[in-house]
Amino acid sequence: MSAVIYPKVALIGLGLIAGSMAHAMRRAGLAETITGYARSAETRKIAREINLVDEVCDSALEAARDADLVVLCVPVGVMGAVAAEIAPGLKPGAVVTDVGSVKAAVIEAVAPHIPEGVHFIPGHPLAGTEHSGPRSGFAELFDNRWCLLVPVEGSDPGEVARLTRYWEGLGSNVDVMDAEHHDLVLAVTSHAPHLIAYTMVGVADDLRRVTDSEVIKYSAAGFRDFTRIAASDPTMWRDVFLSNKAATLEILGRFTEELFALQRAIRTEDGDHLHDYFTRTRAIRRGIIDAGQDTDAPDFGRAVASKAKARTE
Amino acid sequence: MSAVIYPKVALIGLGLIAGSMAHAMRRAGLAETITGYARSAETRKIAREINLVDEVCDSALEAARDADLVVLCVPVGVMGAVAAEIAPGLKPGAVVTDVGSVKAAVIEAVAPHIPEGVHFIPGHPLAGTEHSGPRSGFAELFDNRWCLLVPVEGSDPGEVARLTRYWEGLGSNVDVMDAEHHDLVLAVTSHAPHLIAYTMVGVADDLRRVTDSEVIKYSAAGFRDFTRIAASDPTMWRDVFLSNKAATLEILGRFTEELFALQRAIRTEDGDHLHDYFTRTRAIRRGIIDAGQDTDAPDFGRAVASKAKARTE
Numbered sequence: 288m289s290a291v292i293y294p295k296v297a298l299i300g301l302g303l304i305a306g307s308m309a310h311a312m313r314r315a316g317l318a319e320t321i322t323g324y325a326r327s328a329e330t331r332k333i334a335r336e337i338n339l340v341d342e343v344c345d346s347a348l349e350a351a352r353d354a355d356l357v358v359l360c361v362p363v364g365v366m367g368a369v370a371a372e373i374a375p376g377l378k379p380g381a382v383v384t385d386v387g388s389v390k391a392a393v394i395e396a397v398a399p400h401i402p403e404g405v406h407f408i409p410g411h412p413l414a415g416t417e418h419s420g421p422r423s424g425f426a427e428l429f430d431n432r433w434c435l436l437v438p439v440e441g442s443d444p445g446e447v448a449r450l451t452r453y454w455e456g457l458g459s460n461v462d463v464m465d466a467e468h469h470d471l472v473l474a475v476t477s478h479a480p481h482l483i484a485y486t487m488v489g490v491a492d493d494l495r496r497v498t499d500s501e502v503i504k505y506s507a508a509g510f511r512d513f514t515r516i517a518a519s520d521p522t523m524w525r526d527v528f529l530s531n532k533a534a535t536l537e538i539l540g541r542f543t544e545e546l547f548a549l550q551r552a553i554r555t556e557d558g559d560h561l562h563d564y565f566t567r568t569r570a571i572r573r574g575i576i577d578a579g580q581d582t583d584a585p586d587f588g589r590a591v592a593s594k595a596k597a598r599t600e
Numbered sequence: 601m602s603a604v605i606y607p608k609v610a611l612i613g614l615g616l617i618a619g620s621m622a623h624a625m626r627r628a629g630l631a632e633t634i635t636g637y638a639r640s641a642e643t644r645k646i647a648r649e650i651n652l653v654d655e656v657c658d659s660a661l662e663a664a665r666d667a668d669l670v671v672l673c674v675p676v677g678v679m680g681a682v683a684a685e686i687a688p689g690l691k692p693g694a695v696v697t698d699v700g701s702v703k704a705a706v707i708e709a710v711a712p713h714i715p716e717g718v719h720f721i722p723g724h725p726l727a728g729t730e731h732s733g734p735r736s737g738f739a740e741l742f743d744n745r746w747c748l749l750v751p752v753e754g755s756d757p758g759e760v761a762r763l764t765r766y767w768e769g770l771g772s773n774v775d776v777m778d779a780e781h782h783d784l785v786l787a788v789t790s791h792a793p794h795l796i797a798y799t800m801v802g803v804a805d806d807l808r809r810v811t812d813s814e815v816i817k818y819s820a821a822g823f824r825d826f827t828r829i830a831a832s833d834p835t836m837w838r839d840v841f842l843s844n845k846a847a848t849l850e851i852l853g854r855f856t857e858e859l860f861a862l863q864r865a866i867r868t869e870d871g872d873h874l875h876d877y878f879t880r881t882r883a884i885r886r887g888i889i890d891a892g893q894d895t896d897a898p899d900f901g902r903a904v905a906s907k908a909k910a911r912t913e
Binding site: 364413414417432433435462471472473475476477478479480481482483484485486487488489490491492493494496497499501502503504505506507509510511512513514515516517518519521522524525526528529532535536538539541542543545546549550553554556558561562564565566567568569571572573574575578580581 | 746775788791796815848886888
C-alpha cells in the first residue's frame with residue numbers, strides 16, 4: 288500500500304520547517320515529488336547541493352505549478368505577496384497551507400489570493416529549534432509535537448481530514464481550532480515568552496557594571512535557557528510580533544501586572560506570597576512532563592548531565 | 601599520591617548540591633570521610649538508604665564536629681541559624697564554606713558565628729537542575745561549571761587556594777570575586793531570569809481563556825524552557841529573592857524599561873527596532889556556546905532531536 292497522500296508537494300521557503308518537512312516526507316513516503324523554492328539564491332544553491340528536495344525551482348510560481356499541496360514556509364510578513372505570486376500556477380483541487388506562527392493575519396493576507404476551486408487550510412506545526420536555514424532541518428522535528436490546523440470558512444472537511452493524515456504522517460499530533468483562539472494560545476505559550484527572553488538577554492548585554500564575558504561565563508545559572516530562545520530567527524519573530532500584536536500586547540500586559548506584584552512581594556519581604564507562587568508554578572512543569580512535551584532529565588539542555596542522571600538512578 | 605584535600609568533610613543539608621558534592625568527592629577521592637545532616641528525618645532516612653555519605657548524623661553539630669571542611673548546603677534564609685548551631689563543634693583550622701546563591705546576606709548572617717581560628721570562605725557553585733532532594737545529585741553536576749569563591753576580610757590566601765583545588769577536584773572552574781559584585785552578576789544571570797520565568801508560568805496558569813491543558817500541550821513553542829526554570833525549589837528561591845533584594849529589584853527595573861520599549865515598538869509597528877534588537881541578542885547565544893556553557897544541539901532539551909541533528913549533518 289502506498290503511503291503517498293499528495294503526489295506533488297511544493298515547499299515555498301526552504302528553512303528549518305520546510306527542510307524538516309522534506310526529510311519527514313521522505314522518511315514516510317508521503318509524496319512522489321517534492322519541489323522547493325527559496326528567495327535567496329544562496330539558499331537554493333545549498334538546497335540543490337544537499338538534495339533537500341527533488342527539484343529546486345527558480346520561482347515560487349514554478350515550484351507551485353500543478354502541485355497537489357503547496358506549503359508556504361516563509362515569514363508571516365511576506366505570506367500575502369507569495370500567495371499572489373503562486374496563484375496563477377495553482378491547479379483546481381490543490382490544497383494550500385502554511386506553517387506561520389500567527390493565523391488571523393496570515394488568513395487575511397493569503398485568502399484573497401486563493402483561486403476558486405483551490406482549498407486553503409492554514410496550519411501551524413508547534414516545533415522548532417533556535418537554528419535556521421536549509422541545513423537546519425531534520426526528519427524527527429515534528430515527532431510527537433502538535434500541529435494546529437485552522438480551517439477557514441468553507442474549508443472542505445474531507446480536505447481537512449487529508450491534511451490531518453499528512454501531518455500525522457510527518458510525526459505530529461493534530462488539533463483543530465479557530466484563528467482567534469490559536470493566536471491567543473500562541474501568544475501565551477510562545478510569543479510572549481520569546482519577547483521576554485529577548486528582553487532579558489538585551490538587559491544583560493546593556494548592563495555596564497557586569498561585563499559581557501561574565502554574563503556568558505556564568506550563564507548556566509538560568510540565563511542560558513533565555514539565550515537559547517532569544518537566538519531564534521530575527522525576521523520571523525519581528526513578523527510574528529507585528530502580526531499578532533493585540534494578543535501579544537494583552538499577554539505582556541498581564542505579565543507586567545504579575546511581575547509588579549512579585550516585585551512588590553520582594554520589596555515588602557512577603558516570603559509566603561513568593562513561596563506559594565513558586566509552589567504553584569512547579570506543578571505546571573509536572574503537567575508538561577506527563578504530557579510528553581519534555582523529558583524529566585535534569586540537564587537544562589546538557590546531554591552529559593542527562594546521561595549521568597540516568598546512570599545514578 | 602593521595603587526592604585527599606580535606607580528610608573529613610561535613611555536608612549540612614543533603615539536597616541536590618550536597619548530594620552531587622558527595623558523588624563528585626568520591627569520584628575524585630577528595631575526602632576520607634564524609635558526614636552529613638539534613639533537618640528532615642525523611643531526607644536522613646533516604647540518605648542512609650542510598651549510602652549518600654559515610655555517616656548521616658542526627659544533628660548539624662554532630663556532623664560538623666572535628667570536620668576539616670564544613671559545607672553549608674541549606675537555604676540562604678537559615679544559614680545563620682545553622683552556623684550558630686555548629687559553631688561549638690568546629691575545630692581550630694577548620695574551613696567553613698557554603699553554596700548559597702547570594703553572598704552578602706550569607707556573610708552577614710554567618711560570619712558573626714565563626715569562632716576565632718576557623719576559616720570562613722563563602723562560595724557558590726553555578727550549577728543546578730530543577731530537581732531537588734537527596735536522590736537528585738550526580739557526580740558530573742559541577743564538571744566544567746564555574747564555582748565562585750568570595751573570600752571575606754581576613755580570609756587566609758592559602759586556605760582560599762586549598763578550597764580552589766577542592767572545587768577543581770569536583771570538576772569546576774573557579775573564579776574569585778567580592779560579595780557585592782557576585783550578587784549583581786547573579787541577579788542578571790540567574791535571579792532575575794528565575795523571577796521572570798516564574799511570572800510567565802503564573803500568567804499562563806491564571807489566564808481563563810486559555811486552558812491549562814492547552815498551555816501544557818502546546819508548551820514546546822517556547823514556554824517549556826520557562827517551566828523548567830520555574831520548577832526549581834520554592835524555598836530556596838524565596839530566600840534568594842529576599843536575600844538579594846536590592847540587586848534583583850534593580851535588574852527587574854531595567855528589564856521592565858526594556859520590555860516597555862519593545863512593547864511600544866510592537867504597538868507602533870516599528871519592525872526595524874525589533875529586528876535590530878533580536879539580531880543583537882542572537883549574537884550573545886553564540887558567545888555562550890563558544891564559552892562551552894551550552895551545546896549547539898538544536899533541541900530545546902529534546903535528546904531525540906539532538907541525536908537526529910547529529911545524524912543528518
